[in-house]
Amino acid sequence: MKIRFYNAKIMTAENDCSISTGELCTCDDIISYVGNERNTDEKYDREIDCQGNLLIPGFKNAHTHSGMTFLRSYADDLPLREWLFDCVFPREDKLTPDDIYSLTKLAILEYLTSGITSCFDMYFYADSIASAAVDMGFRMVLCGSVSGASSNVKRLQDEYDKFNNYNKLISYQLGFHAEYTAELELMKEISLLSQSLKAPVYTHNSETENEVKECIERYGKTPTALFEELGMLEYGGGGFHCVYFDDNDMEIFRRRNLWAVTNPGSNTKLASGIAPICIMQKKGINLAIGTDGPASNNCLDMFREMFLVTGLQKLLTKDASACTADSVLKMAVSGGAQAMRLNDCDCLKIGKKADIVMINLNRPNMQPINNISKNLVYSGSKENIKLTMINGKILYENGDFHIGESVENIYMKANKIAERLR
Amino acid sequence: MKIRFYNAKIMTAENDCSISTGELCTCDDIISYVGNERNTDEKYDREIDCQGNLLIPGFKNAHTHSGMTFLRSYADDLPLREWLFDCVFPREDKLTPDDIYSLTKLAILEYLTSGITSCFDMYFYADSIASAAVDMGFRMVLCGSVSGASSNVKRLQDEYDKFNNYNKLISYQLGFHAEYTAELELMKEISLLSQSLKAPVYTHNSETENEVKECIERYGKTPTALFEELGMLEYGGGGFHCVYFDDNDMEIFRRRNLWAVTNPGSNTKLASGIAPICIMQKKGINLAIGTDGPASNNCLDMFREMFLVTGLQKLLTKDASACTADSVLKMAVSGGAQAMRLNDCDCLKIGKKADIVMINLNRPNMQPINNISKNLVYSGSKENIKLTMINGKILYENGDFHIGESVENIYMKANKIAERLR
Secondary structure, three states: OEEEEEEEEEOOOOOOOOOEEEEEEEEOOEEEEEEOOOOOOOOOOEEEEOOOOEEEEOEEEEEEOHHHHHHOOOOOOOOHHHHHHHHHHHHHOOOOHHHHHHHHHHHHHHHHHOOEEEEEEOOOOHHHHHHHHHHHOOEEEEEOOEOEOHHHHHHHHHHHHHHOOOOOOEEEEEEEEEHHHEOHHHHHHHHHHHHHHOOOEEEEEOOOHHHHHHHHHHHOOOHHHHHHHOOOOOOOEEEEEOOOOOHHHHHHHHHOOOEEEEOHHHHHHOOOOOOOHHHHHHHOOEEEEOOOOOOOOOOOOHHHHHHHHHHHHHHHHOOOOOOOHHHHHHHHHHHHHHHOOOOOOOOOOOOOEOOEEEEOOOOHHHOOOOOHHHHHHHHOOHHHEEEEEEOOEEEEEOOEEOOOOOHHHHHHHHHHHHHHHO | OEEEEEEEEEOOOOOOOOOEEEEEEEEOOEEEEEEOOOOOOOOOOEEEEOOOOEEEEOEEEEEEOHHHHHHOOOOOOOOHHHHHHHHHHHHHOOOOHHHHHHHHHHHHHHHHHOOEEEEEEOOOOHHHHHHHHHHHOOEEEEEOOEOEOHHHHHHHHHHHHHHOOOOOOEEEEEEEEEHHHEOHHHHHHHHHHHHHHOOOEEEEEOOOHHHHHHHHHHHOOOHHHHHHHOOOOOOOEEEEEOOOOOHHHHHHHHHOOOEEEEOHHHHHHOOOOOOOHHHHHHHOOEEEEOOOOOOOOOOOOHHHHHHHHHHHHHHHHOOOOOOOHHHHHHHHHHHHHHHOOOOOOOOOOOOOEOOEEEEOOOOHHHOOOOOHHHHHHHHOOHHHEEEEEEOOEEEEEOOEEOOOOOHHHHHHHHHHHHHHHO
């Protein structure tokens, strides 16, 4: 399948957020050309007149729990502990693999509407998540989610082997839920596994003040310092949330080239706090953005997240110049790709994967065109996603989904599950 | 023109955010029926199958400067004073009435995409704003924007008389820019005018910490206390922003039944701070929501504002249960209408104005349907606006505008102005 996008503005995001005009062509799952418009006799299966609209690499959602869609708007406006222990955990216990398959599909639909072309998904039933992604054509990086006893490391290794040899849309990274849900022996085993595989490790890290406080009570050090001491960080990886970081945590992240994945929508809605993104930027720490799950956010929308990343920094630092639009775009696009080890999905360049989004600039919120990066970060919304292509296939275009199944069917199944678990 | 919406979910917002199923009919500019579906022989010009989607009263944008669209994404990521004095003011000086007419039209397009059916607009050249609104069919409440010397009160009175007898889509309320741009004599004259007209007065109030500090240095009291002392608040009115309020300010607002109009997007992006909405709610102060202008926000999107209203309160109070979704919806719908004295636009009821929005629930971000109010506030976006009707006319439907002019023409003019003033 060969597709040509012509009459386009293009933000390759290879080095910066600069924009050129021209055309982009794909051949199967790969970008075969990016550059000036050409006169060519080459035949394409489809030629798309972009009408001056903008092509960008897809957004990367570097932390989420897709299957939590069933809890959207079920348990909001509640204190955090009540939300988690009275509403979330008891219902999660009743989830089946089939549920996760259907609920993940609903999340993927929403990712497509927001120009998100890949996710770093941490949830139960990896088989179900992988099947949902493959069946819809979505690129998914599974993140290990083990917790509890050291024996669970076996599952981590099995899943790592299985899902890194599963399908070209699927990959897997070592991960565990969090320090506060893992026994010390499990974390030691994960460190050994990481070293034997030379593989990075990811986990929730310092999301709340209490989490850090309790870790210090248990181990005399912060989660990050504990992971470092256990030898878990030698091959990279990252932390989700990273709200309560001290200087030493940041120094470890910088030295180990780890990724801090920020989730401002979730941290806002759950009243967790504001991550020190500006300080991390100054220290040169790698940054990416995640929506977190739909129970805590509640939407899966990279536009909202991008505005919040910079907006909350402006509030936190009392400086309207904090955290520029270009720096936020970089986190949402190439940052996320690198955090998830999707090294072929970080920019629009010949040979890279065809994970491409077309932004509709011909909408009121994108006019006038003083500065396109700033339009995207400060006034962009889902209404601007005109087309989402993943691995060379157009899965979403002009509001319609091309995912081999009716959306009504996906909605119906999600509602049935939500009703059953209510 | 008689229109029937059937097979609908309906949130009348008359008393609360409860939802029923049924139909709603309009006759010219008025709602002629809301209730259960009927078997009737009545003939309609159009019958719309809502397919189970939701009808709500239009959102009310209770504070904006529509004409500032030309500055969108022009001067972001700058400290506040540099932004205002080096970028905004010098360019505003060059604006013509024709510019404001075109730039206001661009803003109105965006309001329609966000389900906003009326605005409280404070900007230069009231004639241009009113013409743009009337020509597009948009409901606009003009807010006086005088500043400087006492002689300017004449313009306020003239505009009040003119625009309250202009067109059924237009009304006008007394207002002035702010304490820090008005001479004391002007504020005294405005107070007298308010008393003679028995009319409310609106102004920017306590947006930044410095504004309040400098007012106290000048007058020995806060802006609110000053206005009260001048007798300006006897017939109601309100303040825009209200970020830095002390107990006495709040007590005055409560006692005088004034409206605090919060603008969280702008307060975030300009690093101004977080208004104490939860405290105001507990004190029973009237609340409404505004986007502020597109230079400071930068988008004109009630969904973003609603999420920020509650989200920032959760962060500020460190309480995830702060500021419920229903209370935010009330601010955005009936609160705004009452703040702007649009007493016929506050809810869906027989005899009220036909300012109606259809929300597309058949989108991934609205599924599953656990709770529709929460879906709207926590995961709603512009993509959910299926139809916007103002004064009985459908101005926006399925992404297309019906405003008697091509959108391309409006975009083209706005870009020309932006280029000229760059």
